[in-house]
Amino acid sequence: MDVLRRKPHPLVLGLLLAAVVAAAGAGLANNHFTFLLTGAAVSTVFMQSYGLITGRAGVISLCQLSFAAIGAWVVGWANVAGLPGGFYVWLLLGGLAATVAGVLIGLPALRLRGVNLAVATFAFALALDVVFTGIPYPGQGNYNFVQRPAGFTTDSEYFVFTVIVVTVIFIGLRQLDRTRTGGALVEIRHSERAAAAHGISVAKGKLTAFALSAFVAGVGGGLMAGQLGIVTAGNFAAFASVSFFAIALFVGTNNIEGAIAGGLMGALFPVLLDALGVPQDLAVLFFAVGAVQVLRLGGSQTDLIRAGRRRKKAARRGSLPIPHANPKPIVPLRLRAPRDTADATPALEVRDLRVRFGALTAVDGVSLVVPRGHVVGLVGPNGAGKSTLINAVTGFTADYSGQVLLNGRRVDGVAAHRRARLGLRRSFQQLRVPEQLTVGMFVQVAAGRTLSGEELDEQLALFECPAADVPIDTVDVATRRLLEVAGLAAGRPPVLLLDEPAAGHSGTETELLQRRLAEIPERFGTAVLLVEHDIELVRSTCDSVVVLDFGRVIAFGPPDEVLADPAVIAAYLGSAAH
Numbered sequence: 001m002d003v004l005r006r007k008p009h010p011l012v013l014g015l016l017l018a019a020v021v022a023a024a025g026a027g028l029a030n031n032h033f034t035f036l037l038t039g040a041a042v043s044t045v046f047m048q049s050y051g052l053i054t055g056r057a058g059v060i061s062l063c064q065l066s067f068a069a070i071g072a073w074v075v076g077w078a079n080v081a082g083l084p085g086g087f088y089v090w091l092l093l094g095g096l097a098a099t100v101a102g103v104l105i106g107l108p109a110l111r112l113r114g115v116n117l118a119v120a121t122f123a124f125a126l127a128l129d130v131v132f133t134g135i136p137y138p139g140q141g142n143y144n145f146v147q148r149p150a151g152f153t154t155d156s157e158y159f160v161f162t163v164i165v166v167t168v169i170f171i172g173l174r175q176l177d178r179t180r181t182g183g184a185l186v187e188i189r190h191s192e193r194a195a196a197a198h199g200i201s202v203a204k205g206k207l208t209a210f211a212l213s214a215f216v217a218g219v220g221g222g223l224m225a226g227q228l229g230i231v232t233a234g235n236f237a238a239f240a241s242v243s244f245f246a247i248a249l250f251v252g253t254n255n256i257e258g259a260i261a262g263g264l265m266g267a268l269f270p271v272l273l274d275a276l277g278v279p280q281d282l283a284v285l286f287f288a289v290g291a292v293q294v295l296r297l298g299g300s301q302t303d304l305i306r307a308g309r310r311r312k313k314a315a316r317r318g319s320l321p322i323p324h325a326n327p328k329p330i331v332p333l334r335l336r337a338p339r340d341t342a343d344a345t346p347a348l349e350v351r352d353l354r355v356r357f358g359a360l361t362a363v364d365g366v367s368l369v370v371p372r373g374h375v376v377g378l379v380g381p382n383g384a385g386k387s388t389l390i391n392a393v394t395g396f397t398a399d400y401s402g403q404v405l406l407n408g409r410r411v412d413g414v415a416a417h418r419r420a421r422l423g424l425r426r427s428f429q430q431l432r433v434p435e436q437l438t439v440g441m442f443v444q445v446a447a448g449r450t451l452s453g454e455e456l457d458e459q460l461a462l463f464e465c466p467a468a469d470v471p472i473d474t475v476d477v478a479t480r481r482l483l484e485v486a487g488l489a490a491g492r493p494p495v496l497l498l499d500e501p502a503a504g505h506s507g508t509e510t511e512l513l514q515r516r517l518a519e520i521p522e523r524f525g526t527a528v529l530l531v532e533h534d535i536e537l538v539r540s541t542c543d544s545v546v547v548l549d550f551g552r553v554i555a556f557g558p559p560d561e562v563l564a565d566p567a568v569i570a571a572y573l574g575s576a577a578h
């Protein structure tokens, strides 16, 4: 993914520099100060773990310090047992043990969201508190302190070691952010339905977030064991998890500067309160107020600062969006006459589909065919059942009767994300493009495959979207809609269902969409079912049109014929036609 390759983050370089400076000054530093800074570095690792699960994947977890406790206890046990490999191996083992716990907690938590998930993870944290309070820490009885790694045995040297670990984790997280898995986590946070529509398994994504974040927390716990020599259950109390969660939410620890700020706050704020004679427990109150601010402002401090900077930068650049320089000339395909649908093989077939909401039959025995290489329009007045039909076809409404066949194979009973992977892709009426991603990353995620830099640039140019590295939150809504179609088409699925892709478009944008929609079958080998209220767009791009009214098909055929049908005019076009 060479297009997503960037320079090393200045803060990563800064951290490495800090480690070198600290190494040079080893022995000169004040012991207590070094101890506090090491604590801040360890807390930064905890914050990185929150940045993964909550900041990136949007999953509430109140038990990250329990994973840290597991990491710390494994390191303590390995130290006492004299496990070969030394501290480095023990630290990794601690991380891996925490990962196992992360998966075990993540599995039952997959069905939970919001408050329920918070309660479940907090209950786990409390349970682990009780377990660890009852067992002495390995080596506690005979003061068998954890052996730090060679070369990092003094406090100053160990501080350098913790900074190196923090830096390595930052680099790892940055790499993750550049992969489609990283993009998928962000999309899950933004909209689980959109993620599923792009073929992403939300369950797998959340489980990955639990596993990776538990690994990072476990490593953090192991680091703490190395710092303190012997830890106790009190170092990882359930309430500490809650305060760290609140800090993470407030500062936004998915961002590198947020994780560092959060680490400093988590380690130093209680010490500051203590110095001022204020009970340390009150720290959690301050952090909770900060977390509530996030709900009010709609974003963490670092997210808001970053978004503000991006907008300023975009404003300085002047024109938004910036059309990307096209590496290859696009050969425009002529808007052609409607293709003959009679003999074409069906890409999508819907047979006698029925969806009921209580007493209301929203889709009432609809049968239709979208042939390969064709664009079929699906129109009808508001409430006719168009979106409900798309939801059922793509598996977002599982409760329907009838049959859906993709390339002749029945997909009923197949989950939405699996249908998407089989090639039944869709967009939503309400735009669901995550603002946190760059244009390029979104296209990769929506396509469900990794595009080469050249292919990505070409696709963006084709849809006149901004360059791959432009953040989506600096792009206007109409361009985001085009971007969504560009991303979905880039996946070259056999069938694409577009739900009002021209909503909110100006004349110029609709014109571009019109040209691109007409070309999609030839360019991408994709058959399209287009739901649109813009009748001229339907007329100019579709090979055939299906008209729904009160959940039933009232007309089907070539666009000009169908749209001139008096029954259709009466049901739908009415005043607009006259």
Ligand SMILES: Nc1ncnc2c1ncn2[C@@H]1O[C@H](COP(=O)(O)OP(=O)(O)OP(=O)(O)O)[C@@H](O)[C@H]1O
Pocket: 357, 360, 362, 380, 381, 382, 383, 384, 385, 386, 387, 388, 389, 429
């Ligand atoms: N989840 C739901 N629960 C109950 N009724 C629903 C639900 N979703 C849709 N409906 C009803 O089903 C009918 C069809 O709605 P649907 O959104 O599919 O229509 P539509 O043709 O897409 O309309 P529009 O063009 O306004 O988007 C409407 O009467 C709507 O109120």
